[in-house]
Amino acid sequence: MNNDSTIDLARLSAMDVTLAARLLKGVRDATLSGQRPLVRPRPVIGESWRRMLRDGVDPDRDVRRGLLSLDEVEERRQSSPLGPVLPLLREALVEVAEATQHIMVISDADGRILWREGHPAVLRKGDRLGFEVGALWAEHVVGTNGVGTPLVTRRPVQVFSAEHFVESHHGWTCTGAPIKDPRDGRVLGVVDVSGPLETMHPATLSWVTSVARLAEARLRERHVAGLERLRSVAAPLLARMPGRALAVDPYGWPAAVTGMPLPERVALPRHTAEGRCWIPSLGSCQVTALAGGWLLVLADGAPQPLTATRIVLDLSRPRRPSLHVTGGAASWVHELSPRHAELLFLLARQPGGRSAAGLADDLFGDPGRTVTVRAEMSRIRRYLGDLLAHRPYRFQEDAEVRAVLPRDPLDLLPHSTAPAVVRARTPGP
Template identity: 30%
Template structure:
């Protein structure tokens, strides 16, 4: 723990960066003051703000989810090339997305700079992301300017993102890494990315208004969850297993389903229309009479759903965005025939695109996921893309050996791996 005397010396005098003494900038000194006033110490580590599926649900609803693919394309790829990570946080400093090369991400995990962590200034002290939110301006923090010792090997630059309508701060975009992150160009890059995000949010707002979308739509989250969660206006509803199946099937068929079609998709070939009518009565009472039609059964409002957005990303050849959205299989515990078919269709499309891509980062994202962890073909594809000097090579080779043995292919495995 850093003593107050030592901190006061740093605060009023100078700090050492790159072997040279540097004067303390006023921005940094003021941030150190706030950090001490918050009761933080030099060994403070960033806490985590979410549990379980909370993060996936929260960020799917966040306004910045609409512009994250653009931010990744504009800034994320540049961060990867510079051995940095790109992060997007909410207005409270909670990290919603963190992306970069796997080895750099692992290093960032060591300082808790990972998705779900809370990097507000009052939580972890002086850092570009948290301090930029505190002063509502672009900020660059170089190594020794960080308040906590753990973070001092890193440098970072961040800029807040504003709602173009209300001018409220929606969140923040950041790049964190080594020397590249401390260059003037890095600060200019994050500032430009934030402005581009605001312009895109403004464009999307205009489009919604032109299309008569007042925002009264229903959002469904059902990826990687045993049951669906709905947001209807200002209400959050967690549905029963059977009601979850129904809303997924109706979202898949915006044109509507007859009672017979919905019964078949829900229960199979046996006639359960009487049971279906009872379920629909209870669901309508839960959602509101103005949400569902009955002849045919369908939603009266526009639907936004995480698995449908993932499929849209695949249609648009945005595999990186699809992988970020894909929190797991669609209602993995459901046995409703229609849901099972949709679940398998989406997972098969994801897997096929992963096996076609030559972007090793995307393949690694898949093999680290629930769906891809035991996918032998994906692990073999990853091994084919990696250089034997890659730090991921030993673990990838080990996983290929394990899976080949599990599938009874061990006799060929050693020979094939030795050839490489």
Template identity: 40%
Template structure:
């Protein structure tokens, strides 16, 4: 890592005998840059997690933008004075191309946490310094927006520096993600009326960066849309219209009037299955719900294939055909076609929506869509397999993500309410003043008593 950084720095003509990093911004220019930078609201959190350690250890906390311009430099007064002598000060540029191998510049170049100690610095002036830095990424775009660094004289080096800096960067990213979700919710609450006013016309609410925060029908759009023009060509070739809102956009996709398909909504993650056809609830038996589930999952199936999926090896195709005849009479031939059996309506299924969210790595959305086990009283092989796989996938995703809201949503379902590991992680993540902490702790205690 260090050798490659030196090569990049030398290729950029950095002089190893450089005495100070270049100053790019004067003091009177910094105020506006700081106010507009997305890390400005994160400064209180970074100060809380790093400044105490920095001052006690004789370090300074440095925060720079994605190009390596230092915007904030705080911490030990003595170390700050020492740092200014080598240009480690606000307004200077510490990219590898400007200052050679260093914590901030190399972390930005690699997009990864790094430690650069003493003579690992290319520039000899910095051989008396040690630094640990970690990039900070925007949870909306995924791009790196800055870097946080702890620097100090070599005699103050501490083995936990890089771990502490990395943890602080992740906390800042988590805080930005929480704020993003809050802004999304505010966008939905203010503007959902615009989506409803489309009266069945496909559409979506988008953030200012083009992220989809609400869409009807679900699955209509990718997770992000280009909002650089007032008209958008979607991946399927259709053209959508963008209308600006105060805090985002309304996207409309005019429906082609000559092609009207029925919309079949399947809510099978509820305690009781619910089927809605073109806005009208349809009474449904457990067996018919299993048939619809199999067709939604597998598309085109023969009576023999359906019999195997519904009854296993003992399945009888004649029995399945009779059930399909009754279901087709109830839903209509424009919804359930034959030879092979298939759904010809636009299907909106909650269990498929969870799958789509998981595939897009949108764990918070998957957890909020997952309301419980799939057709929880069914013993059909096709349902059992999908039920177990879906629950396992959601559980794995929320545990790996470590998102308190997603874990809370999962532990409120029949799949997660007795999950000790999920509850233990949830208790660790929730803030002390979060009302959900007491509920989760009490349930965890009851589960321990039951054992």
């Protein structure tokens, strides 16, 4: 490794554990003191350290905040959307974790540890670190770690020894992967496998990631079953109705339809309620509650597009990006997926529009990946309709478009690895 290289976990794991930990400690100490380290930290770790310095996390002192009572933990467990996949996670992780001197930890979307099982001796070590049920392991509280950092970045992260921001965690290695809701992409929590420093292995990352994907597949199966139940309720109603109507679940996924093609997904207003509302891809609709979803009855005639006078892309809340549209007497708010937030941010920065090749270069650093870009832009246009033009892709020309960014550039779409977003997050010279 030389001054221009970045730490590689696979090479690191092949080194003596003590030597690897010493190397990482030197990188951390140099970085925190403003010096140039011998090797650079991995980008996901380096960006996390920058957030910790910005947030005032003490690198030398272990901070523990607000351990939940047993009653509070049980209440969160009962309401957790991860409850149905807990048996799968236990079966896939706990036995191997015990055999390899690890523990399995499952947190909620806030970073609260709700379940913890595994090797008894490692559980006791976790207690001494405050890594226990009811503890808050959000990144801004305890620094870079395998629970809080995946919640921010929305992707699997392995943190080894002194890659932890707080020094008392340097004898620990942890690997966490977020579990996302297949209905809307929200992060529901993190599954993490942790253990003493000497148990570190790079394959743990792919293992934990695979189990998280299995849990998401199981949640997807439950979602499909819910749509089937909604279809059984809605189909008899739709069979007797004239005109165009459809039944959707609370997330806008269609279960049954009459008088029109089945849409891929409907962008519902943030606070859907019974009555009349405007939906970009459908126009004016009468909304009625159903068991497990909504009945949408479309107004007669073709959908009337909303002529937007104001489009606000709100990126001020890193984990809840949204689009606010106002036009005439109608208004609409839609929460965005991470990928769609990236694309709309890039378009907001380019009022004249951006080609598919240009967006591919912005997203992936590869202008040839236009197929992926066109597929995502097609999905966006399905729910935004005429608010988004193409050839090149751009917002409606007569609309006022504004992007509301977070106060600190570090909080701009922190999950994103798109080159153009990373540049926008990085302070200039």
